[in-house]
Amino acid sequence: MTGNNMKPYWKKLLSAVGMASCTLLGSALAMTSAHAKQVELRAELGSPVIEAGRKQTTFLKIALTGFKLDNESDRTPANIAIVLDKSGSMSGEKLQSAKQAARMAVNLLNENDIISIISYDSTVNVLVPATKVSDKRAINKAIDRMRSNGKTALFAGVSKGAAEIRKFLDKDRVNRVILLSDGQANVGPSSPSQLGDLGASLSKDGITVTTIGLGTGYNEDLMANLAGFSDGNHAFVKDAEDLEKIFKYEFGDVLSVVAQDVEIIIQCKNGIRPIRILGRDGTILGQTVKTNMSQLYSEQEKFVLIEVEVPAGKAKQQVSLADVSVAYQNMQSKKQDRLADNMQIAYSASQDDVKRALNRSVEVTATKQVANEASKKALRLRDQGQLKEAQEVLKGSARVIKRKAEMLGGSEAGILNSFSSSISQDAEVIVEEKEWNKNRKSFKAKQYKLDKQQSY
Amino acid sequence: MPQSTKHKKLMIILVLIVVLPLLMLGWQGWKIDQDNKQLNSARFNSLVSARLNQVDTVIQSYFEEMQIKWGLQIQQWNLGNDQIRKRIDDNGNIRQIFVIDAQNKRQFPPRNAAVTQSEQTFVDRLELIWRDPQMLITNRSNQIELGDSTSPQIAALTKKNSRTISPSASSYNTSSLPSLSPSLSSSSNVSSDAIAQAENEAGVQMNEQAEMAPLAKSAPSKIVERSKSRTAALKNSNKANRQGWYMWHWGSDSNLIFWQQKDNGIIVGVEMEPVRVKADLISRLPDTVPGDESSDFRLRLLDTAGQVVYQWGNYELSTSKDVPQQRRPLSYPLSSWALEYHGEPFNQSSLSRYTLLLTFLGFAFLISALAWFLYREQTREMRLAEQRVQFVSQVSHELKTPLTNIRMYAELLEEQIEDEEQPKRYVQVITDESKRLSRLISNVLNFSRAPRIHKREIYPDDVIQQSIEHFAPSLEAKQISLELALKADQEITSDPDILEQILNNLLSNVEKYAASGKRLTIKSEIKNGQYHLSVRDYGDGISKSERKHIFKPFYRINDKITEGVSGTGIGLTIARQQAQHLGGSLEYIEVSQGACFELRIPTK
Secondary structure, three states: OOHHHOOHHHHHHOHHHHHHHOHHHHHHHHOOOOOOOOOEEEEEEOOOEEEOOOOEEEEEEEEEEEOOOOOHHHOOOEEEEEEEEOOHHHOOHHHHHHHHHHHHHHHHOOOOOEEEEEEEOOOEEEEEEEEEOOOHHHHHHHHHOOOOOOOOOHHHHHHHHHHHHHHOOOOOOEEEEEEEEOOOOOOOOOOHHHHHHHHHHHHHOOOEEEEEEEOOOOOHHHHHHHHHHHOOOEEEEOOHHHHHHHHHHHHHHHOOEEEEEEEEEEEEOOOOEEEEEEOOOEEEEOOEEEEEEEEEEEOOEEEEEEEEEEOOOOOOOEEEEEEEEEEEEEOOOOEEEEEEEEEEEEEEOOHHHHHHHOOHHHHHHHHHHHHHHHHHHHHHHHHOOOHHHHHHHHHHHHHHHHHHHHHHOHHHHHHHHHHHHHHHHHHHHHOOOOOHHHHHHHHHHHHHHHHHOOOO | OOHHHHHHHHHHHHHHHHHHHHHHHHHHHHHHHHHHHHHHHHHHHHHHHHHHHHHHHHHHHHHHHHHHHHHHHHHHOOOOHHHHHHHHHHOOOEEEEEEEOOOOOEEEOOOOOOOOHHHHHHHHHOHHHHHOOOHHHHOOOOOEEOOOOOHHHHHHHHHHHHHHOHHHHHHHHHOOOOOOOHHHOOHHHHHHHHHHHHHHHOOOHHHHHHHHHHHHHHHHHHHHHHHHHHHHHHHHHHHOOEEEEEEEEEOOEEEEEEEEEOOOOOEEEEEEOHHHHHHHHHHHOOOOOOOOHHHOEEEEEEOOOOOEEEEEOOOOOOOOOOOOOEEEEOOOOOOOOEEEEEEOOOOOOHHHHHHHHHHHHHHHHHHHHHHHHHHHHHHHHHHHHHHHHHHHHHHHHHHHHHHHHHHHHHHHHHHHOOOOHHHHHHHHHHHHHHHHHHHHHHHHHHHHOOOOOOOEEEOHHHHHHHHHHHHHHHHHHOOOEEEEEEOOOOOEEEOHHHHHHHHHHHHHHHHHHOHHHOEEEEEEEEEOOEEEEEEEEOOOOOOHHHHOOOOOOOOOOOOOOOOOOOOOOOHHHHHHHHHHHOOOEEEEEOOOOOOEEEEEEEOO
16 A cells, blocks of 8 residues: 555655555445445556656556455356357367366356357357256266367357357356367467457457466467457466366356446546557547456456556646546446546655655566566567567566666565566577467467456 | 080070069169269259258348347437447447537547557557448448458448449339438449549559459459348338448458447447457357267358358268358358258268168079079979980880881891782881881970981982982872982082981972972982082972971971871981081071972082
8 A cells, every 4th residue: 555655754744645555435425325335446556656757657547446246145146158168179188178177167156157168179069058057967967978079169159159158248247268278279260369369349338358378279369369459368278187187277267357348537637648558458538548358357456567657747736647447346246336436746855765655566566577588578589580689679678677676675576576577587488499389379378467457 | 516615605504594684673772773873962952952951041040130139229328429439338239439510520439538558559540441431331242341441441442332332223213312412322422432432541552453353353242242241131120220241351260340320420339349340159059968879960161261260960971171161151241151061972861771781682692593493493393304315216216126126127037028019018017107207206306406417428419329219119109299409529528427407307298298289390419519409399398487487496387287197306407417517517498389408418
């Protein structure tokens, strides 16, 4: 919390900045139904106080944390389509593990949930059309019937999965397609951009897609795109035996959704210009930034980080930076809730003041996200065959993080230092030809996880 | 006739009896099979095309529903920028929306305000439409290829417009819309506008036009089916607004715009999310249940580039180059897409072929059994006949010895009684009759087995003379005058016994059946190395119809001549056989009165 780091001196000078931390109060005012639990909104600035007389950039972090579910019966009913790859490459242990994981997933659900199971190879088979999870034995039997064969009609599999979801599409349910694939999509549309478009299109209807890549044969760009544009999860599972674990995590997320269809609008003011959104997908239209999150999970923080350009100001001047408004579907009250906040920024002539006001946790987050953008750039360079350049980008990024760690000091330095060394490690790995296929997948999954604050 | 040849003949006949009907049956069966195949394959083809049509209908119904849905929705839309953006954000089917006002100016994406990045790419993508929004309404081909530079696109558009608009242009003129701008009232105007634009755009238009020509050529064939759904849409639009689909290709995607022109001239266009269209179509098409025998085919939906969008059915394609049994383009608006049917190459159902084969085999078995039965019966008959013949010849042989004795003693006796007229006559009768009997016996014996031939140098006329002498008494008795003209005074190599037998048979016939003619002429000569002997009587002759039968064994002419005259019916048969044994022939010669037989035997 910003307020925790503040000294009384600053409270006097910048009491208004403190407002940013009082999100709970602000949102409580906006709240209509007082009893239902609310998502927690925190809008923070990396540097709430900036140097006067100079145009500069700072980071704006809008974090949303799902409320706690008191007991399990409160959880949101799910509407899930499990789309399983049963192409020839899945034969043997992989398919067995996939079946095992699917059976386990079915067991986690109850009769309030809806499940459909779709398998695909060259063609698509709707093994279990969307149905209430009341007869688990019949569902498990259908899962057992799967035999591996043929090619990979991934697009069609997801399309059919989405069609099954749509039968019971409900904004008060968690509508999710969980896709498992171990191979290159080779029947039907199969470019990462096309699958990304599909993800985005499904997301507009309130369907998220989680993609789980198994082994080293799948196309991580395609899988990450499909998940990313629908704001689902993406995971790389190297060994089939870990599949069950990943399914467990995924269903942990799915079964703890407390809010859905989250729309965040940041309206910048006073000449403040949004430059970019880090990690997430969103639109910037003039001074308005708009972004969406598909779901918020219980006691998990998701955030959007925006870099803004702040015009030069005079010392001791204080300006309103942005209004933040959030609308979401509360899965407990089954109503749409709205939250609002306002952010302020102050100018100071003193470097010390600036340093003292620094929001260390936002700085850490921002550093990580910026480093993640660098990692993505390194990956693009690597893809173009510029190995040395890619390594340089990562090494540079590691140095920047280290400097930041030195600057911040304290416990944050530890976090950032270990992050920096992991980036240094990446820098070594990225030039290795051996196992690049596997490494690229874990790179991609790691970047994705940071982008979307995925829990696993 | 020898036994073995008879046997062979019988075998051949029986084999023919078996094989010929089977061949006939087989051929007929094959023909029926072939006809069936053709019929069934035609039936199969029509089934396949019905199936493809059905799929096409499913796909078309999607667009029809969309058309109705959007058509109604767009009318109620608030066209404020924020509202439009919200729509784009909330609807998974919409990629972008544009609004063009009555003055052909773009309202959304806004021209003078900030736009999002995706809106900017949209603006770039649809450059052509901002330039001439009416193109949406007038363009019939919907098949504009948008590449990197705009000039070839316009060139292509121009070419297509000038070719393809005309068929449905008239229907547009009838649509009673007041907001129709003058440039739209006829298709030629539009295309000339487009040409003018194109010329402004690029000087190299000609080259590019040539490049685009193949594209343009493919358009007219598609236009026919398109115009149908078009007019349907038009009828709709007469009531409320004008609307329709507009399709073009960008990258690998088939982009569809649904546009509607409101009464106030504002055009609202909705760009459909291309992958969503695909996903929606997939969700409407059937899935594949492994092991489901009713789907022993593979149907494929292909996009403009020929890439598979979706496929279903249990038939596994052997290679990616598997040739489809049928292929048809989709109906409007996705007319550049295609449906393919793959399946087992058509075979008549194996069952019917199997049945046919079984029938054939059954029939073959039956006929063979029948033939075998016939063969068995026939050979038994033949064996019996053979046995009988053998019996007769043995009996005849047994008769020969006592007869020889009788003849010998009768002749001895004849020598001893010299003067006594009466007894001498009696003995003479005994001798004659026993001679006749021995001739008869040798006839029978010759008939039942081939004679041994002992050829030697003979004067044939001497043999003839000798034979005639034997017959002289009986000829005399029947008052038959004999005319002889024997001119073959040359030695030939032949068997005199056989020659004599032949003549005996001929003369005995004359004596028996032609006594009424009272005349007998026997002529002989040697001609062309052959000995000719003709025996002619002046009796009643042989009727034409009987002539071909007279040489058959046991055949006896059945008329008043033969009535009351005993005979075996083998005389002529034997005579001819004997002639043949000597390498010659015995023929009936047609004469004006009576009958004439001519024998020819080689001289050596």
